[in-house]
Amino acid sequence: MTKPELLAPAGNFEKLQAALIYGADAVYFGGKNFSLRAYGDNFTREEILQAVDYTHAFGKKIYAAVNVFAHNADIDTLADYLTFLDGAGVDAVLVSDLGVLALVKELTNLKIHISTQANVTNWRAAKLFSDLGASRIVLARELTCAEIADIKRLCAAELEIFIHGAMCISYSGRCWLSKFLTGRDANQGACTHSCRWKYHLVEETRPSEFFPVGEDERGSYVMNSKDLCLLPYLDKIIQSGVTSLKIEGRMKSVNYVAGVVKVYRAAIDACFDGDFAVRDEWLAELDKVAHRPYTTGFFLSDGKPTEIHTAAKPSRSSDFLGIVRAFDGATMTATIEQRGKFEIGERVDFLQPKGRTFSQTIASMRDADGLKISAAPHAQQVVTIPVDEPVEVWSLMRDV
Ligand code: SF4
Known part of the structure; x- marks a missing residue:
């Protein structure tokens, strides 16, 4: 095979x-x-x-x-x-x-x-x-x-x-919802993801009253x-x-x-x-x-989806903080290009292209001029931090 x-x-x-x-x-x-x-x-x-x-x-x-x-x-x-x-x-x-x-x-x-x-x-x-x-x-x-x-x-x-x-809640993207509600056409690559919006029920003689379509305390996401x-x-x-x-x-x-x-x-x-x-x-x-x-969508089903509806918004269990651009084995330091704010004392992990993911605490940090700093708040700021293990270039640093 x-x-x-x-x-x-x-x-x-x-x-x-x-x-x-x-x-x-x-x-x-x-x-x-x-x-x-x-x-x-x-x-x-x-x-x-x-x-x-x-x-x-x-x-x-x-x-x-x-x-x-x-x-x-x-x-x-x-x-x-x-x-x-x-x-x-x-x-x-x-x-x-x-x-x-x-x-x-x-x-x-x-x-x-x-x-x-x-x-x-x-x-x-x-x-x-x-x-x-x-x-x-x-x-x-x-x-x-x-x-x-x-x-x-x-x-x-x-x-x-x-x-x-x-x-898509519609048939593989063949959907008119976004075009109908906003003028932006999913079939021309401009979908506004209107199926993910929060909807209410409105009675025609009371146009300013929005009746909740209840699913949970945050509202209804009937097409999500x-x-x-x-x-x-x-x-x-x-x-x-x-x-x-x-x-x-x-x-x-x-x-x-x-x-x-x-x-x-x-x-x-x-x-x-x-x-x-x-x-x-x-x-x-x-x-x-x-x-x-x-x-699993439709994959296991008999033509019917297995519970594809959800009221949940997207979530993630960690934030992306930076990309390893260089590693110096002699000093065991990594040069990181910042993507999210991080600081000394923060617990992070490194997703490596080939090697295993490992975690550590940021013990210290220097900016591009070699000066000690306590945080990396600026977009795409380049900083150097000590690492506990050799780390591959192109590893991604995330919080844990
Ligand atoms: S509105 Fe939703 S279902 Fe329709 S094309 Fe966009 S993502 Fe798909």
């Missing part, structure tokens, strides 16, 4: 670096236009060229999301952008719209992956997209394990599934979905023969990307080493990054 690809979100260049350094086999990103994350950082053309070079230097793959539902006015600009992506050397483009698919085929030699936004839920649809030239299908999230295995058996194309991250986590079922997923395992989250932090990628890297490798069992340290790491309560 071939080891599946671990595919991670790259919301910007730093997150792309984190994904690759922490063990992803491939990354996906959006350009400034035509990807369904219009409010993410996204990549300029210059940054795309840099990202392709960086990723290929690792021997890994990079895919461009071009998964908007295009309108006539988009076609000329899209044609130019697709030609650019082809020249830049990205390994595939993710598309949803048949017009965009036709343009990719006509103008480029790019591989085509069908985005989850196209809602492929059966083998006939998968086969049709394959016949139209797609080499890979990202399946809709609303599928059970048995359905995924059946599609694999009946369709020759590569399959990709989501294994971790936020979910839990986050997907299929970690416990990785062995089952791998047996189904899917090619690529995708982590959601182009809008999430560097800490999220690094932590989640590291857990799934270790879990996939454990499956192939023959000793897969969910480890407490993996669950603890998935609890540290921002998330809502986890669910």
Whole structure:
């Protein structure tokens, strides 16, 4: 059995670096236009060229999301952008719209992956997209394990599934709620996440009175979905023969990307080493990054989701404080680029790209000029602290 690809979100260049350094086999990103994350950082053309070079230097793959539902006015600009992506050397483009698919085929030699936004839920649809030239299908999230295995058996194309991250309460993002309430269209990458808002009931003759739709003391979140986590079922997923395992989250932090990628890297490798069992340290790491309560979504169900609704807002059990930029073994000190405020006496841990996570107390601190300081309050301030163990460059420091 071939080891599946671990595919991670790259919301910007730093997150792309984190994904690759922490063990992803491939990354996906959006350009400034035509990807369904219009409010993410996204990549300029210059940054795309840099990202392709960086990723290929690792021997890994990079895919461009071009998964908007295009309108006539988009076609000329899209044609130019697709030609650019082809020249830049990205390994595939993710598309949803048949017009965009036709343009990719006509103008480029790019591989085509069908985005989850196209809602492929059966083998006939998968086969049709394959016949139209797609080499890979990202399946809709609303599928059970048995359905995924059946599609694999009946369709020759590569399959990709989501294994971790936020979910839509609507059908894999084909949703009009945000556009209806705010004018910002989820199908053009501008979703306001209106499903997460707090709603009240209003009687038409009393427009200023908001009646609570009770769920708990904080209100009602009737359309708020839990986050997907299929970690416990990785062995089952791998047996189904899917090619690529995708982590959601182009809008999430560097800490999220690094932590989640590291857990799934270790879990996939454990499956192939023959000793897969969910480890407490993996669950603890998935609890540290921002998330809502986890669910297996539709994966185990009989077409019905297993309790995907939640009233909970995203939470995390630790804050991201800084990135290790250098380590000096002679003095046992680490140079940290600050991302969150920290001070002497604080208990922190270090998530390392390869090594184990360890914790310690910050005993002292010096600024970039070597002067003693008690806290690092400024954004991206560079400080040096003593460390209890050798620490890898690109480790992330978090509070505990
Ligand atoms: S409003 Fe919610 S359900 Fe609709 S597309 Fe946005 S995140 Fe998904």
